[in-house]
Amino acid sequence: MKKIFVKSILGGLAITLPMALVSCNDYLDVTPPSEVSPESYFLSATQLKSYVDAYYANYSNWSSTDVSKGGMIPSHYGSQNGSPYHDDQATDNEQGTNNRYVKDAWTVGQTGGYWNFNNIYALNYFINHAKENYDAGRISGADGDIKQYIGEGYFLRALEYFFRLKNLGDFPIITETLSDDQATLTKASQRRPRNEVARFIIANLDTAITYMNNAVAKTRISKNAALLLKSRVALYEGTWEKYHAGTALVPNGSGWPGAGKDYLANYSYDANTEIKFFFSQAMDAAAQVADQLSLTSNNQVDRQKASDATNPYYNMFASHDPSGYNEVIMCRLYSSSAGVTHHLNHYLYSGGNTGYTKQFEKAFLMQNGLPYYAEGSGYAGDDYVADTKKNRDWRWRLFMKAPGDVKAVDNISNPEYFPEVPYIYAYDMRAGTSTGYVRGKGHSLDYNDQVLGQDQTAFVVYRAGEAYLNYIEAEYELNGKIDSKADGYWKAIRTRAGVDPDYTKTIAATDMAKEADNDWGAYSHGKLLTDKTLFNIRRERRCELIGEGFRKDDLYRWRALDQLNGYQLEGCKIFGPMKDLFGSLLIYDQTDQSKNNVSSPSLSEYLRPNQKTSVNNLYYNGFFFYQAHYLQPIAVQNFLNTAEDGSTISTSPIYQNPGWPTVAGNPCED
Numbered sequence: 001m002k003k004i005f006v007k008s009i010l011g012g013l014a015i016t017l018p019m020a021l022v023s024c025n026d027y028l029d030v031t032p033p034s035e036v037s038p039e040s041y042f043l044s045a046t047q048l049k050s051y052v053d054a055y056y057a058n059y060s061n062w063s064s065t066d067v068s069k070g071g072m073i074p075s076h077y078g079s080q081n082g083s084p085y086h087d088d089q090a091t092d093n094e095q096g097t098n099n100r101y102v103k104d105a106w107t108v109g110q111t112g113g114y115w116n117f118n119n120i121y122a123l124n125y126f127i128n129h130a131k132e133n134y135d136a137g138r139i140s141g142a143d144g145d146i147k148q149y150i151g152e153g154y155f156l157r158a159l160e161y162f163f164r165l166k167n168l169g170d171f172p173i174i175t176e177t178l179s180d181d182q183a184t185l186t187k188a189s190q191r192r193p194r195n196e197v198a199r200f201i202i203a204n205l206d207t208a209i210t211y212m213n214n215a216v217a218k219t220r221i222s223k224n225a226a227l228l229l230k231s232r233v234a235l236y237e238g239t240w241e242k243y244h245a246g247t248a249l250v251p252n253g254s255g256w257p258g259a260g261k262d263y264l265a266n267y268s269y270d271a272n273t274e275i276k277f278f279f280s281q282a283m284d285a286a287a288q289v290a291d292q293l294s295l296t297s298n299n300q301v302d303r304q305k306a307s308d309a310t311n312p313y314y315n316m317f318a319s320h321d322p323s324g325y326n327e328v329i330m331c332r333l334y335s336s337s338a339g340v341t342h343h344l345n346h347y348l349y350s351g352g353n354t355g356y357t358k359q360f361e362k363a364f365l366m367q368n369g370l371p372y373y374a375e376g377s378g379y380a381g382d383d384y385v386a387d388t389k390k391n392r393d394w395r396w397r398l399f400m401k402a403p404g405d406v407k408a409v410d411n412i413s414n415p416e417y418f419p420e421v422p423y424i425y426a427y428d429m430r431a432g433t434s435t436g437y438v439r440g441k442g443h444s445l446d447y448n449d450q451v452l453g454q455d456q457t458a459f460v461v462y463r464a465g466e467a468y469l470n471y472i473e474a475e476y477e478l479n480g481k482i483d484s485k486a487d488g489y490w491k492a493i494r495t496r497a498g499v500d501p502d503y504t505k506t507i508a509a510t511d512m513a514k515e516a517d518n519d520w521g522a523y524s525h526g527k528l529l530t531d532k533t534l535f536n537i538r539r540e541r542r543c544e545l546i547g548e549g550f551r552k553d554d555l556y557r558w559r560a561l562d563q564l565n566g567y568q569l570e571g572c573k574i575f576g577p578m579k580d581l582f583g584s585l586l587i588y589d590q591t592d593q594s595k596n597n598v599s600s601p602s603l604s605e606y607l608r609p610n611q612k613t614s615v616n617n618l619y620y621n622g623f624f625f626y627q628a629h630y631l632q633p634i635a636v637q638n639f640l641n642t643a644e645d646g647s648t649i650s651t652s653p654i655y656q657n658p659g660w661p662t663v664a665g666n667p668c669e670d
Helices: 045-053 084-088 118-135 143-168 182-188 194-211 223-243 271-290 344-348 385-389 394-399 464-479 484-496 503-509 532-544 551-557 636-642
Strands: 005-007 014-016 328-332 406-408 459-463 565-567
Touching: 045 118, 045 143, 084 551, 118 143, 143 194, 143 223, 194 223, 194 271, 223 271, 223 328, 223 459, 223 464, 223 551, 271 464, 385 394, 394 532, 459 464, 464 484, 464 532, 484 503, 484 532, 503 532, 532 551
Parallel strands: none
Antiparallel strands: 005 014, 328 459
């Protein structure tokens, strides 16, 4: 078969476009061969399916930070305890560390990075040839199947471009496979402003929507998945352009580097028009999903023994097959017999060296709809971890595991429980929790799932609950009010959470000065929000999406990190009444700081996971943030590859992202 090569404008490397297998298993775990000939391929529905299956990420190694896989369909993955759920780490929701909070620890690379077109080229190749063959009537098979798989190609290209948009902002828009010609590839490197990239993504999804249907297994992309992704992209871009307005991170903002290139020197950009467009698109797409798909019920049972009733809302995230739930739009299934499993529950079972933060605990309302600090709220305090669940939003009660909560009740002779003394002092922190508030989203109560490498708990890729949230936020951002549709969605979400559906009661009781201490989303562009309705929309999103990995993206698009200046994440209150439970287990204030297993009470009565020792600890003084860190830098080699003489960076059509230099090994400049 004839090999088809293109030269990647990533780094001048020859890449071979992939060809998928003739058939695949139900779990879409496909590694394609490396050759494909348009003369003998893309001629049957089966061949189209096999090709697009390859761009549902491999179950073994998907990661949101993998430059070649992060734009694929996500999943829990087997190696390295991988899961999109981990993306909440190092936010105000969940303990973790990340170099985005340390200026000198994040530097420009010489090679590599997110300037990568491999999947884009392969998907362009598929779309171009499949569409040509379809229009010419050359593809055999059911017309609905053929259109479905072509639609999936457009969806997957949109998803890949969304990944590049979030990481790089402005990006080349390429729809064809390019000839191996330096001039052609250099011109194709010209970046397009991010609003154009977002519009391109939406256009791809619109095409996908016209081709696809919902009469497919929920392990496949569907029309509703495309509508939901469209609402996500549009909301992301609308809020990004609103809250980063006037900065170098949007077209024609102060210091926008695109203005320094001839091809963008006179670029016309109307911020208001663009923002309104994206919010309108988000509303329309979200409503189409939310109006037809109901939320999974919450029977308010926190199952603690085998005889207890199962809770559909809990099990939607913790079962082997959630495709029967109306709310679930797409999921990824696993099978131990097929060797497709992961490790998520093995780590949840022990704590996984992470945990929800005190700041997150404070976000959840009481069942009566009041914030914890409001008079008459009924808040039982946080002297003990389990107390924080009393009379609380059921999302906290279900998805945070407290001391004494059950670990496993199925396929085990005697149920196991989390220890009454939070395991926050372990030296091998994989076996403990770093905050005392153990993550519970996706925690299977089946003991077999908690055995290393045997977890078959499904991953919910897309669900309708997000569409409800997307509509509420987009409608309020666009119109400054809650219309009847948003009102119904918001009340449905709160009712499912076991919270008084009257959100106006919450808004009236909200004290932004108190919220500022615990919620980064209380800020945009370094200023505390004065709009309490908007804040509570953000709060609802934060709580509904607990543990699902959305928080970082939300904080970025809201520009909600500018105010970080030595911020400390905290865990449970270990130096209150709970201290007596630990006896002599807590070690702190040692001359040899390596012996400390908790932070000092002189710092806070709450555990500070990042302040156990100041030795070789980049995060001891807290989290700081820099505007440049909202986007990734572009590696230096990409400028050299496209420079006129191969060495003068200024002659490259590519421009560096704001605040980043074009010298490898250097940190951001602001």
